[in-house]
Amino acid sequence: MVKSSTAEVEERAVAVIGLACRLPGADNPDQFWEVLRDGLDATSETPADRYDVDALYSPHPAPGTIGARRAGYVSGMAEFDAEFFGISPGEAAELDPQQRLLLMSTWEALEDAGQRPEALAGTRTGVFVGAARSDFVEEQYRRGLSTVSANAFHNYRSLLAARLSHAFDLRGPSIVVDTACSSSLTAVHSAVMSLRAGETRLAIAAGVNLLLRPDEGVLMTQAGTLSRDGRVRFGDADAEGFAPSDAVGVVVLKPLRQAIADGDRVRAVIAGSAIGNDGYTSDSVLTPSLQGQVDVLRWAYEDAGVSPADVDFVEAHGSGSPTLDPLEITALGQVLGEGRPADRPALIGSVKTNIGHAEAAGGVAGLIKAVLALEHGQVPPSLNVTRLNPHVAWDRLPLAIPTRLQELPSAGRALVAGVSGQGSSALNAHVVLRQGETVTARNADPRRPGSDDEVCLLALSARSGAALQDLVRSYIHYLSPGGVGAELALRDICYSAATRRQHHPYRLAVMAGSHQDMVRALGDPARPVEPEIASLPLAAVAEQYRRGHEVRWERVFGPDHLYVPLPTYPWQSRRYWPGERVVEAAEPGADLATTVLREHARTASADYSDNSLLADMGIDSLARVRIILRLASDHGYEVEAEELARLRTVGDFRNWLHVLEAQAA
Incomplete structure (x- = not known):
């Protein structure tokens, strides 16, 4: 039964206005969508810089061994742009890479959201980070107490959120959430609650998980819960367990009404969410409960004002457990099946089949997948399904696992998706999403009148000369035929670059009246500007900007501009690791x-x-x-x-x- 009225739901709705991620096989959301769309398995052999898998691996669960050689790993785990964040090389080498990747990913998410960090400084912006690992500092302790220095203070898990708040001068709540594998989705729920309460006007919700040591893998091997080939088989008869994974995911959230008023890009809308513990409805703390999951699903859809029968797809927790998956699928079937037409089953899948189980960050990885699926109107295939789990009553449940890219049918309304997370803490979480305005209003007429003959000023900047050169190359590709910007109005691109990006000391300003001319100007910024352009008042603004002066951009750009996606900052990263001097x-x-x-x-x-x-x-x-x-x-x-x-x-x-x-x- 839906309890929330439409007016209440809209008043409490939260917009997802920005995304960033570092996942196995993907360094950003666009690459992540390619992995999902193409049904790629992004897991891989354990690299040597994590631990010596050859010394630990055994196909038999002997004490002290690990039963899988494969998992999900991000690339460039030790890479970091220390200079950008004002961190010395010595400090960077001793800083937990979870903090480093969170810093860069948060900057990318804020850029995607069009939120300038300098404008957020000093505000009650909240930071909510789901995390459960402290591998970096624990590995230092393992090397012997004589190696422990005061640097370890910086690497306690409780500082993951504080690092972001400090770096960006954010004064709102700064909280690390650890509910095991539901941590990051619980962090999202906490951020939503903070926004609804008016405690914050903007929130950063994130999850991070890096596998730097084999301990948990050895433990799961002994418990018989580790997938032996390092792959997750959600809903499959041959599912045998858990396959761990790295992940960093960040979403930027704002109250929907405020996001629309501010002209933000609404990538998706969080209509509702809920969390809840199994309590005493299960046999033990570690045993999930059907009733606990059903309760949280019902609460989430009541909160969202959405009938479960209208849910188009669910990104399940989907860990690949032969015993836990049937329980989750049954709970989804019971709730989503109420009043659902027999010919329209709800699609359910798991991103863990692509990248592995990202543990504390698995929920935010699933959330980003769901946002991308809603934007594209497609559900990616769930991998590793050859024969459905016989312990699920598929014939009585209105559910289906897509094994190929599947178009979501138009239902005359915004598409609806659910995202589930479950922790060994018995804490269940569910978030209800619907399509954002980016799907309709923003894409209806990207090349608006006047976009090809109005001279526009493109202002670009970076923290170093090398980074500025890389940024120029990114914009040339972006504006050229086939690039994302080629289909967007030039006036909106220039407006977004000027008003929605932070401006750094190394600067470039070029003027042109078309995409093609702007590409030429970027390719040769020293080329003399045509007299008719050089005489425009805009030329004086360009020179003012180049000289490092502040520009009142609201006077330069009139009304009726849209914020559009732009290239992200080009990191000048280097490898930093203890014992490797940089x-x-x-x-x-x-x-x-x-x-x-x-x-x-x-x-x-x-x-x-x-x-x-x-x-x-x-x-x-x-x-x-x-x-x-x-x-x-x-x-x-x-x-x-x-x-x-x-x-x-x-x-x-x-x-x-x-x-x-x-x-x-």
Whole structure:
């Protein structure tokens, strides 16, 4: 029974305005859709930089062994643009890659949402992160207590959300959620509740999971719950268990009414959600309950004001367990089957068949899949299904698992999807989505009148010259035939780049009246501008921007512009890992002080002087600890922390090091 009125639902609805992800086989949502659409298996052999699978693997579940060689892994796990976030190379190498990837993915999600981080600074924006692993810091403890340093403080799981709040100066709630495999979907639900309560006006909900050690795999091998070939077989008769996976997923959420008023891109709408524990309805804490799942499904659809019979598809939790999947499928059939026409079964699938089970981040991966499916009006195939699980009463349940890309039929209304998450904590979560306005209003007439003859100003910027060059190349591809921007109005592209992107020190501004001319201008920005264009008032704005001055963009762009998707920031990433030193490039013949400062100061640059304050360069207490360890390991210098703390300027530091070098000689 639907309890919420249409007016109540619309008032409480939340828009998904931005997405970003790092998943096996995909570094962004577009690549992820290709994996899903094409039915690709993105799992792979365990790489050597995770753990020595050859030493641990056994086809038989002997103590201390792991029963699978395969899982889901993201590429470039150790890659990070430390300079962009003002993090020194020494700190970056000791920072949990979960935090690093979350930082970059959150920036990408905010760009996708058209939300400038500088405009969010100081606001009550909330951060909700689902996470259950602390592999990086626990691996450090495993190497021996003598290796533990103060750097470990930065890597506690509780700081995953705090890192984002600190980096972007977000003042709202900052919470890490751990309900096991329902963590990230519970984080989404918590974000929705915060927005509805008016506690926040914008929320970032995320999930992160990186497999850096084999411990859980060994445990699941002993429990008999690990898939031996590292593949998930949701709903299949041969399903044998869990196949773990990396994942980073971020969604940006805003109240729907506010998103529409602000001209945001509404990629999907969260109409409702619910979470609930099984309580005492199951035999044990670790045993899922049919009643608990049914309850949460009913609550979610009541909250959304949606009849379960109208649900077009569900992204199931779908872990591939031979015992748990039938329970989940039965619960879905009981709830979605009420009043459903026999000739319109609800489609159910699991992203885990493509990428593996991302554990705490699995829910947000499923949510992103559902958003993409609604945008494309298609349900991707669920893989590894050859014979349906005989323990499910398929003939009595109005459900079907798609094994090929399937078009969703038009029902004269927005399509509806559900996303489920279940944790070994017995915490169930379900989110109800419907199609966003991007499917209809925004795509109805992308090449609007005036888009091909109005001279427009494209303003691009980056944190370095190399990044700006990469960004220019991205825009050339974007604007050229076949690129995403080729089908969008040039005036909207330029408006979005100027008003919905943060502006950095390295800048470029070009003007043109068509996509083709803009590509030419980007390819040769030094080419003289035609006199008729150079004489426009816009030329003065372009020069003002190039010189680094603030521009009042609302005066440059009039009304009736749309925010459209743009290329994302081109990261200048390098590999950072403990024990692998990455020293920033220094001038030839640089002394030890210059080298050490470049490695450990957050804001060290070529223009600092002997009078520069160490504190202003980011040499804090933890940086001093790293410097002490560096000097001890590389040069044998024994330094007291108090001795280093007394130094105030670069000149003091340089003179102090000269004394140490002289004493050692």
